[in-house]
Amino acid sequence: MIDDTADIADLIARTALRDRAAFRHLYKESSSKLFAVALRILNDRTEAEDALQDIYVKIWNRADRFAGGGTSPMGWLVAIARNHAIDRLRARRSGHSDIDKHADIADPRRSPESEAIASSERSRLDGCIEQLDEAKANSVRAAYLDGYSYQELADRHSVPLNTMRTWLRRSLIKLRECLEA
């Protein structure tokens, strides 16, 4: 993963112009990140590979919608990957809950480079999440990183669905206030 956001933004812009070489380059720069996203959420290698194909077809088709300006290009790509993986997960799980699948999640693998890039944004968000109660902080992370639904989080913490919904909504409001402070 290259850290130069201007380069990634440029590759997305050129992909929007149907530049296949730029698309290939964009894939090389971003696919390890997006595959990690799909794999973590779907927790199934074959399905994550399928999802990754869909994700890049979407990126090719939507590149012209990347706003540029203040938007982080890697954040935009990760959002496409996360949304797609979560949609697949919800479609797969609809009607039943296979929460145990995620019971044993391996530590995320990090390259030395990405470990070294401790963005201020990350530590700031981490700091704000740390200010939440432990159970709520864990729920926020489990939802964002592992794709847990409200129902699954409620089951996991043995609280009613509405309680979990209230917890997380309040946590999100607190995060917004903390980040904007």
Added chain:
Amino acid sequence: MTDVNEHDGGERDDDIVAAEYVLGVLPDAERTKIARRIQEDRAFAMLVAAWEERLSGMNEAFGEERPPSDTLGKIEDRLFAVDPVHKKANAGLWTSLVFWRGLAVASFAMVAILAGTLVMRDIGSDVPREELVASLSADESDATFLAVKAADGEIRITRTGAEPPSGRSHELWVIVADRDPVSLGLVTPEGTTNTILPADIARMPGDALTLAVTLEPAGGAPDGKPTGPIVAAGHLKKI
């Protein structure tokens, strides 16, 4: 889902819905509705983008994982593969009797425009191979549509018959044996709507797929399941 913030007014509520969408905790049907709203409501899309930015600090925790080496090739096959034989097949569109017969219900102008688009795509370099066509209609319905499926799973659909009654929307579904219909989104009343099949369905043989359009409340079926009558349906066929 208004139990917490109904006193905060609509704008505040929207921001929480955007946050919940980005966090990913909502059920399938709600996610589908919100994804549609992001396409249509620019102010709401900006709330979503702001939350994506706020929570992106967690993205590093995903780490990195190298995908299998053949994945890029598969993606490029889906997006760009050109089959020279098929070019001929598309050129033959104009002379294919079966094709024209199948479209007896579609107006000539509509078909000419759509077929023109197909030919244009052939001239460009991004031609997916193997396009399939479906003519959608039903007895006792004056709604008709023409749909084209590209090899990459993209579906383009154009209304060729009656508009939906005011206050209602046409929603497109793909129907596969032994599964609930999968929504492909609303069909815009004017022009061509582009949508994409889920990958597992896109890989099935085209003649295993039926496309159907139902009449739904404005904005689409509320729970991701068809509620209205099928006003048109058809199988995908090779041209």
